[in-house]
Amino acid sequence: MRQRGTIFIVLFILIAVAIVGVSRFMGAQPPVEYTLAVDPLAQAWADSAVTAFNASQPTVNGHRISFRVVAVDDLSVWQGQNVWTTKNHQDVWLPASHASVDYARANGLSLVNVSDSLARTPMVWGGYISRANLLTSNGVVPLDWSVVQGAADKMTQSNWAALGGDSSWGYLKLGFGQVNSKISGLAALFTAAATFNKAPDLTQIPLSEQAFRDWLSPIVKSRPSFAISGDPLLTMISGPSTIELAMFPEAQWLLNIKGMNNQEEVRVNYPAYQFMLDFPLVRWQDNTTGDADRQLAVKQLGDWLAASQQQNNLPTYGLRPATTEPTQANDLFRVAIQYGIAFAPDFGQAVKAPTVNEVKGLIQWVTSNR
Numbered sequence: 001m002r003q004r005g006t007i008f009i010v011l012f013i014l015i016a017v018a019i020v021g022v023s024r025f026m027g028a029q030p031p032v033e034y035t036l037a038v039d040p041l042a043q044a045w046a047d048s049a050v051t052a053f054n055a056s057q058p059t060v061n062g063h064r065i066s067f068r069v070v071a072v073d074d075l076s077v078w079q080g081q082n083v084w085t086t087k088n089h090q091d092v093w094l095p096a097s098h099a100s101v102d103y104a105r106a107n108g109l110s111l112v113n114v115s116d117s118l119a120r121t122p123m124v125w126g127g128y129i130s131r132a133n134l135l136t137s138n139g140v141v142p143l144d145w146s147v148v149q150g151a152a153d154k155m156t157q158s159n160w161a162a163l164g165g166d167s168s169w170g171y172l173k174l175g176f177g178q179v180n181s182k183i184s185g186l187a188a189l190f191t192a193a194a195t196f197n198k199a200p201d202l203t204q205i206p207l208s209e210q211a212f213r214d215w216l217s218p219i220v221k222s223r224p225s226f227a228i229s230g231d232p233l234l235t236m237i238s239g240p241s242t243i244e245l246a247m248f249p250e251a252q253w254l255l256n257i258k259g260m261n262n263q264e265e266v267r268v269n270y271p272a273y274q275f276m277l278d279f280p281l282v283r284w285q286d287n288t289t290g291d292a293d294r295q296l297a298v299k300q301l302g303d304w305l306a307a308s309q310q311q312n313n314l315p316t317y318g319l320r321p322a323t324t325e326p327t328q329a330n331d332l333f334r335v336a337i338q339y340g341i342a343f344a345p346d347f348g349q350a351v352k353a354p355t356v357n358e359v360k361g362l363i364q365w366v367t368s369n370r
Contacts (some may be wrong), residue, residue: 003366021319034297037072039096039183041251042119042279045317049310060296067092067301074100074183078107078356079363086110088130089284092298094118094275096183096249099353106356114302115281118311120320120349122276123187124253126340127267135245140267145195145219147244148174151219174222175246176231179366187275188247189362191218194273194351202354207362221367239263249277250341251318252282254332257339268340275351279319281305321362339357 012118031054038046046069054066074095084090085106093111095101104354105111126132133139133148152172154162161167177185194200196212217340223232224243236243253268260266272287283298285291304310311321315330325344326333333341353359 001141006308009190011256028162029064031066032060032293032297034065034294035079036067036069036092036094036301037090038069038094039074039122039279041096041249041318042094042317043069043071043276044316045119045310045319046305047318049305050301052310053304056304058297058300060293060300064292065293065297065300067297071180075181075186078104079180079360081109084109086286091294092281092283094279094281096121096279097187097262097275097353098278098280099186101280101282102353103356103359110285111282112285113280114283114298115306117278117283117322118302118305119279119314119322120276121136121249121251121318121319122345123184123247123271123276124268125247125271126253126257126266128240128263129265130370131160131165131169131240131244132267134160134165135362139267141235142272143245143267144269144271145192146220148172148352149156149215149219155191156218156221169240169244172222173224173240173242173244174219175236175243176223176248177232178266180363183277184249184252186359186363187249187277189216189270190275190353191247191273191368192219192353193354194275194349195271200273200349201352202358203352204352205358207354207358208365213365216366217369220369223370236260237263247271250320253264253339254318254336254341255340257336258274261339266339268336270342270345270347272348273351274348275353279322 036050050067050069058065076082080101101111128142130145136143136149141147151163152174155172157166159171160169170327176188179185179189190202193202193207193212194216197205228370232243232246233248233256236246237256257266281302283295313335314321315326318332320326327343328334333343
């Protein structure tokens with residue numbers, strides 16, 4: 001009996017040693033690395049969240065995993081010469097807009113939803129007060145496409161003096177993202193199209209109609225030539241002599257509005273037609289070896305990014321959590337209240353994106369009519 005007990009003890013010790021050995025061996029192996037492509041608007045938050053995720057030493061089927069974050073503009077996935085293909089793509093994608101996912105799928109990409117939304121940032125109007133006051137009767141009416149288009153149209157033949165401003169200001173200098181490379185630029189034009197059509201649903205509205213393009217033309221021509229290849233946000237920080245009025249994602253205003261106010265007071269407001277950037281998470285799917293493990297790895301990452309700790313960190317980067325609003329505890333939002341930012345604003349009517357063919361036609365027209 002004593003001999004049998006001794007055998008059991010020895011076996012137990014051997015099994016324990018084997019488990020520890022295997023564990024140490026697996027821990028010493030390099031992790032299987034996956035790549036997360038993120039639109040630059042969410043890159044800083046994603047970098048922080050993914051670093052914490054990797055530090056938790058996650059595993060899939062006994063193998064350590066990790067993710068590497070790379071910045072990828074939405075449009076580079078589905079528009080231009082270097083779009084993703086079945087042979088050239090990342091493992092998982094956090095674009096700024098669900099519309100980009102729809103457009104990528106229309107290009108034949110096999111993308112599967114992981115999360116409908118991990119963050120939000122609305123489009124927001126803003127401008128240096130010397131110019132904005134002339135268009136809004138000192139803030140009586142909001143800054144929006146109707147008044148901006150009217151000013152742009154008038155200044156095709158004149159300058160700010162035609163609106164009661166100083167002739168030395170020159171022509172209207174309008175800022176929004178480059179439409180052939182930045183989703184924020186397209187989002188701005190989506191809200192413009194909704195304003196022109198007085199309808200938020202653009203899915204059945206042709207953006208090639210001449211009346212709309214005639215209306216849009218002064219707006220397109222008001223974007224300064226020196227901001228075409230550069231970042232209009234960084235240009236605007238230099239003061240109203242460069243960019244005077246702009247529509248940017250709220251996150252960009254929050255991160256930069258203090259610097260702008262060092263030049264001149266800036267006021268912002270939310271448009272009547274809103275295209276919310278909603279940051280869905282999608283993964284690549286195929287039949288290759290390892291796809292099942294990739295699915296499990298991405299599921300873990302998606303759960304991590306959707307957890308309260310990472311969601312609560314979003315306002316630090318100027319982004320809104322997926323399902324809640326910022327509070328007084330979030331410094332960027334609290335400080336920007338004085339400029340027109342709101343914790344829980346009226347987001348207006350939600351704009352539905354047009355079809356991919358309409359969008360590509362609009363991009364081509366805008367870039368050829370500068």
